[in-house]
Structures are given as C-alpha cells and as structure tokens.
Amino acid sequence: MGSAASDENVKKALRLLGSGDLSWVDLNRIWEVVEGDVGGEHELKKKNWVPRVKLDLFGRNANSSAAVGDAARHGRQSGEPPKEPMDLYEAQALIKTLVKKWLESKK
Numbered sequence: 831m832g833s834a835a836s837d838e839n840v841k842k843a844l845r846l847l848g849s850g851d852l853s854w855v856d857l858n859r860i861w862e863v864v865e866g867d868v869g870g871e872h873e874l875k876k877k878n879w880v881p882r883v884k885l886d887l888f889g890r891n892a893n894s895s896a897a898v899g900d901a902a903r904h905g906r907q908s909g910e911p912p913k914e915p916m917d918l919y920e921a922q923a924l925i926k927t928l929v930k931k932w933l934e935s936k937k
Contacts (some may be wrong), residue, residue, distance in 0.1 A: 839867040854892045857925045879931030891916040
C-alpha cells in the first residue's frame with residue numbers, strides 16, 4: 831500500500847472498519863473520511879467506485895429514523911423517509927466496497 835499505510839485518513843477508516851459490528855453511524859463516519867479525502871461528495875460520486883444511486887440511498891437511510899429507527903444518525907425524522915429501504919447489511923457491503931476502491935486508488 832506504500833504511502834497509503836502512513837495516511838491518517840486510511841488509518842482512521844481502517845480503524846473504524848475494524849471496530850466490530852458496524853452501525854449506521856460507524857458507516858457514515860467511514861463514508862465521511864473517504865469523502866473528505868477525495869475532495870467532497872461531488873468528487874466522490876465522480877469516481878463511480880459504487881453506484882451514485884446507492885450512495886444517495888445510503889445517506890438517506892443512515893439519517894432517517896423512520897427507515898432505521900434508533901440506529902439512525904438523527905434522532906428525529908426530517909422530511910420524507912427514503913422510499914427504498916437499505917438494510918444494514920447492504921449498507922455495510924456498500925461502504926466496504928467503497929473503502930476497497932478508495933484504497934486501490936491510493937496505490
């Protein structure tokens with residue numbers, strides 16, 4: 831991995847990934863690390879490492895107490911809940927794929 835191994839963002843993402851059961855909040859933190867490292871949400875979506883639609887769906891579900899209950903990042907529902915549910919396992923797989931592609935880009 832070369833210089834990526836000494837990258838603080840890589841260290842943080844891997845530390846969060848290795849923390850055990852990944853909650854919606856944990857997954858969102860990892861997403862934020864990757865997003866910040868590549869220059870923001872727009873730049874991240876341009877990379878096309880995972881489908882943009884899935885990233886949007888992830889964010890809507892992670893923030894929605896109507897969609898994921900008490901595990902949501904927010905304590906109250908703001909706006910309409912997502913029409914398409916994403917379960918936690920799908921969210922975990924999405925973020926793991928995102929991190930894998932991000933790490934590959936750092937080689």
